[in-house]
Structures are given as C-alpha cells and as structure tokens.
Amino acid sequence: MKEYRTIHEISGPLMVVEQVSGVTYDELAEIELPDGTTRRCKVLEVNGDKAVVQLFESSAGINLKDSKIRFLGHPLELAVSEDMLGRVFNGMGQPIDGGPAILAEKHLDINGLPMNPAARDYPNEFIQTGISSIDGLNTLVRGQKLPIFSGSGLPHAQLAAQIARQAKVLDGDSKFAVVFAAIGITFEEAEFFISDFRRTGAIDRTVLFTNLANDPAVERIATPRMALTAAEYLAFEKGMHVLVILTDITNYAEALREVSAARKEVPGRRGYPGYLYTDLATMYERAGRKLGQEGSITMIPILTMPEDDKTHPIPDLTGYITEGQIILSRELYRRGILPPVDVLPSLSRLKDKGVGKGKTREDHAPTMNQLFAAYASGKEAKELMTILGEAALSPMDLLYAKFADEFEKRYVSQGGEENRSVMETLDLGWDLLSILPKAELKRIKQEMVDQYYPVKN
Secondary structure, three states, rough: OEOOOEEEEEEEEEEEEEOOOOOOOOEEEEEEEOOOOOOEEEEEEEOEEEEEEEEEEOOOOOOOOOOEEEEEEEEEEEEEEEHOOOOEEOOOEOOOOOOOOOOOEEEEOOOOOOHHHHHHOOOEEEEOOOOOHHHHOOOEEEEOOOOOEOOOOOOHHHHHHHHHOOOOOOOOOOEEEEEEEEEEHHHHHHHHHHHHHHHHHHHEEEEEEEEEEOOOOHHHHHHHHHHHHEEEEEEEEOOEEEEEEOOOOHHHHHHHHHHHOOOOOEEHHHHHHOHHHHHHHHHHHHOEEEEOOOOOOEEEEEEHHHHOOOOOHHHHHHHHOOEEEEEHHHHHHHHHHHHHOOOOOOOOOOHHOOOOOOOOOHHHHHHHHHHHEEEEEEEEHHHHHHHHOOHHHHHHHHHHHHHHHHHHHHHHOOOOOOOOOOHHHHHHHHHHHHHOOOOHHHOHHHHHHHOOOOOOO
C-alpha cells in the first residue's frame, strides 16, 4: 500500500493529491494526520498523476505538509452477515447501538451490480402493508418500486414506520425483512424510528441505517447504497423477501447537488447535476426479483416535494423510474385524516398484477375500480355543492357526496396503529359501496354484487 505526502490543496470536502500512480475511480483512501488519527475519503476523479479525493469527515485540522494519504485498492464496502437483523448502523455501516461489531460473512462493494434485464422476473405477488388506501386501491407488489410523495410537515415518517412495522407477505412461511435507511434526518426523527421499532418488536426483522443532518454530505450519498447492499445480500443470498424504505430522497439529492457544486460541475435543472436521473436510476433499479431466485427486493422511497411541487426535478425524475406513486395530501392532513393519502392522483402501475383469486380475493380488482369511480363522483358532487349549494344537487349526487365523506373518514383514515388485513379492507369497501344502490355498481359483475353486497337491516 503506497503512501503519499503530496496533498497539494484542500477546497471544502475536496483534496487534490499529486504524483499518484495506479489509483482508480471510487477507490477508498485514508488520510493520516500528524497526531496519528485517520480520516476516510474516496477518489472522485483521476487525471494523469493527479487525483481528486473527497473526505467523508471534516477537513478541519489537516496539515498539507505533514499529512499522509494511502489508497486502499478497493471501493467503499459493507460488512454483511445475517447478524445485521435487529441492529442499528450509522450512514457508513458502522454499528451505533452499543452492540458488538458485525462478524462479516463477506465484504460487498456498496455500488452493487446492475441486475441483468433478461434475468428479471415480473413482480406479481401481493405485499400487505395493513393500510387500506395502499392495499385496497394502490396495491404494493413484491419486487415493485413505489415511492411516497410527501410535503414538508406531513406525517411521512409515521407512515414509513407504520409500513415497516406492518408489512408482510401473505404466505406465512416466507422469510421477510425490512431494511430502513434514514437519510439526512434530525436526531429527534432518528430517535423516533429507533424507539418505535423497539417498542413494537419490529426491530428484530429490521436493519436500520441512520444518517443525521449534521453528518457530511458525502456520507449521505453512501447511506442508501449501504442499505441496498444489505438488502441484496439478504434477498439474493439468504432468500428473504426484503422491503427497503428510503427516507428522505430529497436530502440525498441535495447532498448530490452540494458535492457537484464543490466539483464545479455544470449545473442542470434547479442547480441539480445533469446526471441526477442516472444517479437515482442506479439506486432504484437495484430493486426487483430475479428468475430462479426465491428472494426479492421491494422498494418504497419517500421524498418531500419542495413547495409541494410535483414538477420539481426530484419527484419528476423519480416518477419516470418507478412504477407509480403514493401522494400525501395537505388538505386531508389538516382535516385530521391519517395517513393523509390522496387516493385519486396516487397510482400503483402494477396493482392489477398483485390482486385477484389466489392472491387476495376475486372481487379485489372490480371493487377497487368501483371505489375509485364512486369517490371521484362524490368529490365532484361536493365541489358542485360548494358552488351551487346543497339544494341544486339531485338525491343521487347527495348520496355520492355522503359516500365521499364516509370513504375519507372510514377507509382512508385509520390512524398510525391500526393494522387492517386485506380481507378487512375489502369488506370495508363493500360496506361503503352499500351506501349506493346496487344499480350504481356498474363496474362489478352482477354475481359478485349478489355475493358480497351487504344486506342491511
């Protein structure tokens, strides 16, 4: 391992090292300070005999003349083993829960390898989250990427914790695990996640990575890749069904922008680097199922839309790469509806693949369509009522308006602790549809209406 004393300059988190040889892009390096302490960094750029490296910690106190740098010959790696379950790590994969270090079965490059498209299997199995507005209407399918679009101040952290606690595959014998990565969050939020998982016992099947807001930006870029590396190990080497929850992708993109600005790269939309789409895709595309493999990775990235703007680059690009989105509504949140999922603009593009006979129940798809249609009609009727007054509405319009209110109050709203099975969700859907006369249920076959429509006293 060669050591160099040729650090030429430091600019923020970046350093230029001269007269180097055999150094490669993304290689890990260590800087040794005169007092013997070491700091880690990675190679960002190599040009001739010059290398630009980026520090994972602060550059304060580094003396150019007396500090040494050595290149380690491999990229950033994560030590993995099944002992990771139930443990809490920092953003660089080091345990911070007071427990012993992980006895590594192997060390894996955190950048992973892209999944061969020909080896991908199509997602088609239902995952139950226990949340009606997702299970019933925007179903999550094993191997899918389904982001949650939120706004600042909305309870996406509570929703993420609830999904992590409640999610499961329905064939009870499958091994299920959750990998949870919190990116650029406050200390209070990190404590909320850790204590919530411990309180409910969900920590036993969870691997938790926490990167705090005061940690270096470059660590923030590594954290989601650490989580995905752990997920790939558990899914494809240990045959587990893994749900990966990443929150908050907006903090990740901000860190990417900060690093890009430090490297003096030409900015793209809103100052984000032009390769933001490619960078997000390298993370999101690590989810999925492989042919002939038992395990799978399902991903829920959570991002807060700056100024609640769906056209902002981060949600916009995420929407292109993933299969749908769950959108949280500020208006529903103000009215005390939790979780405040805005059903109509939300979409799971794979929902039809994970429902039906043998997966959930044969009436799932038609009732899903009928509930969407009835809720949309009810919202329209309520808007008309606001403009024209209640007297201008027909009796049927009033029924639809009543349906919309009941739907929000009983179906969408369920609080942070209620865990509904998919059968309870489907039965609740029928109970709400019974507000409308049978003749209005035009999207459901007559024999299903006869079988499931509740008989009211």
